[in-house]
Amino acid sequence: MGCSASSSLKDQKSETVMQAALKIQNWYRGYRVRLKARQCHALSIFQSIEYADEQGQLQLSNFFSFMLENYTQVCDKDSGLVTRLVGSTIQDYKNRQDCVGLIEVPDSYNGTRLHFPLTCTDLYLLIEAFKQQQILHAYYVLEVLFETKKVLKRMPNFNHIKTSPSKEITICGDLHGKLDDLFLIFYKNGLPSENNPYVFNGDFVDRGKNSIEILMILFVSFLVYPNNLHLNRGNHEDFMMNFRYGFTNEVLHKYKMKSVLMPPVPLGEDHNTALGKNKVPQGVKTNESPSEQLTKHEWEQVIDILWSDPRGRKGCYPNISRGGGCYFGPDITSQILNKYQLKMLIRSHECKPEGYEICHDGKVVTIFSASNYYEEGSNRGAYIRVGYGTAPRFYQYQVTRATCSRPLYHRVNIMESSAIRMLKERIISRKTDLINAFQLQDCNKSGKLSVGQWASSMEVVLDLNLPWRSLSFHLVTRDKDGNIDYMSSFQDIRIKNPVKEALSTLIETVYRYRSDLQIIFNVIDSDHSGLISMEEFRSMWKLFKSHYSIHIDDSQIDELANRMDLNKDGSIDFNEFLKAFNVVHKFDKLNKSDTKLT
Structure with missing residues (x-):
């Protein structure tokens, strides 16, 4: 009987132990699910804002067309602007020697x-130099660029690549300057x-800090193995994208070169181009023959190829998230x-969070090779190996930094905060x-809205497809009944106010379009002084306001x-002007202290 009681107790x-283990397991599974949901929400924020910015980039392209058509009517004094916009810059150097011959490599250069002709030895040396964070001399950069251009112009637009049982091909996606x-x-x-052999699927540059190094490695690899390394163009292989997303600034910073930030745009009379239908102003010459210029139909095809995305819904319809291309x-x-x-x-x-995604019944694969794209720990990178008669094999990775070795909850917190x-x-x-x-929704003037009312207002005004109800816990405060104090949407953050008397609508408008304005004013800064004359400022603002349908009185901006003309010399330091519209986060100093502690 004693044995029986002992056995029952055991x-x-x-x-009890099993039940406890199951509870712990269930709790942990729920905990992981909640963390993954938070991670998913953070990624959706990053992606929605990224796509909204790309819409702005395409709109800016349209503005340049509008500016070409209207600027001379507004400001006849600066006829040279149009020449700078559509005339020649880098194409003035017709041959390689005229350009490269201007640069000497000093004896002191130890890179x-x-x-x-390049060999695999050059490739090895270049990679090792970049691992040591060396900068390749501008002379060799130009040589590689000219040589690559020469070889590419001899090649067809579409490459046919063969595999065999003993020879697989590796396909890589976006790298975005992530060396x-x-x-x-x-x-x-x-x-x-x-x-x-390799195929690199475009978007080599922008966002990351090492776009030049990636281009040089890929171009040198291409020149050494032209039949075994293939480069496809992405939507970021475009000068307008490079203005906004970092590659232009990287080049200017690393090579201390300043140029008009508007490359030559070939325009012909009654000819459609990527900037719209324009006529070349009198006296402006173009460098490209009509056969090298795109028709409107060809340009639309290029946009569709570079900007479109697959979706689950049948048919082909506009890509409203990006503002260009289509969903298919x-x-x-x-x-x-x-x-x-x-x-x-x-x-x-x-x-993609895992570096790749398969959709459309396995017929479409998206591959993305830049890990930690939005934030450290935000996503894996991946590449694919494809062989004769075998299914594609996926290889995932993530570049390890301090945050990546931390627990998942810590990485999610960092992503979510960013x-x-x-x-x-x-x-x-x-x-x-x-x-x-x-206030339109707040009929009782209580300062409170339901979660649904607040969420619908956010969706309509910001035009971001986000889970606003879930995000409300991070963005606003609620009362005991669950209603939202909608003015708390703006807590802990403000835009610097350069002039106390300036209307909030003007401050917000300049802040919202600051990236576009910086690009535009860099274009018209003909002497690269960083100073913009008051007349140029007024003329360009009027055009900008007209094209973007901004309802602000001219007297306010004047x-x-x-x-902002502090020394009253009739000009504005435009970079300093824009800095006056930066955002201030209340807890910036606290966050920096927290970061150091963690």
Whole structure:
């Protein structure tokens, strides 16, 4: 009987332990699910804001067309502006020697010295130099660029690549200036060679800090192995994108060169171009023949190829998130693949949490090779190996930094904080519009809205497809009944006010369009002094206001400009002008202290 009681007690203890283990397991699973949901929400914020910015970039392209058509009517004094916009800059150097011959490599230069024709030794030396954070001399950069251009112009637009049972092809997606990702790919998968061919699917530059280094490695690899390394163009291989997303600034910083930030735009009379239908102003000559200029239909095809994304819904419809290209459904994919007797489309262009995604019944694969794209720990990178008669194999990785080795909850906290910070900056830039929308819903003038009313107002004004109800816990305060104090949407953040008397609508407008304005005013800064004359400022603002349908009285911007002309010399330091419109986060100093502690 004693044995029986002892056995029963053991069984009870075992059952208790099992129940406890199950509870812990269930709690942990729920905890992981909640963390993943927070991570997903943060990624959706990053992506929504990214796509909204790309809409602005396409709108800016349209503005330049508008400016070409109208600027001379507004400001006849600066006829040279139009020449700068559509005339020649880098194309003035017709041949290689005229350009490269202007640069000498001093004896004191101890970096990599490339020897043409290039060999695999040059590639090895270049990679090792970049690992040591050396800067390749401008002379060799230009030599590589000219040589690459010469070889590319001899090649067709579409490349046909063959595989065999013993020879696979590696396909990489967006790199976006993330040099460590490229190093990791080469470490895991080997350098390009005749027996190890690669396809790089565009978006080599912008956002990251090492776009030049990535271009140089890829171009040198291409010149050494022209039949075994293939480069496709992405939507960031475009000078207008480079203005906003960092590549232009990287070049200017690393090579101390200043140039008009508007490359030559070939325009012909009654000819459609990427900037619209324009006529070349009298006296302006173009460098490209009509056969090298795009028709409107060809330009639209290029935009569709570079900007479109797959979606689950059938059909083909406008890509409203990006503002360019289209969404295409599984039926469109099947039609195209059947028409051209293809099995699969491997594309890039979209960040995916795991580095890749398969959709449309396995017929479309998105590959993205820049890990930690939005924030450290935000996503993995991946590449694909494709062989004869075998299914594609995916290889994932993530460049390790301090945050990546921390627990998941810590990485999610960092991602979430960064995403919420970006979203708050978006919110404060539309403060006046949001307040108007809130007050329309607030019939009782209580200062409170239901979660649904607040969420719908945010969606309408900001035009971001986000889970606003879930995000409300991070953005606003609620009362005991669950109603939202809608003015708390703007807590802990403000836009610097350069002039106390300036209207909030004007401050918000300048802040909202600050990136566009910086690009535009860099274009008209003909002597690269960083100073803009008051007359140029007024003329360009009037055009900008007209094109973007901004309802602000000219007297307000005139008064603001006069107040920003501190020494009253009739000009404005425009970079300093824009700094006066930066956002201030209340807890910036506290966050920096927290970061150091963690």
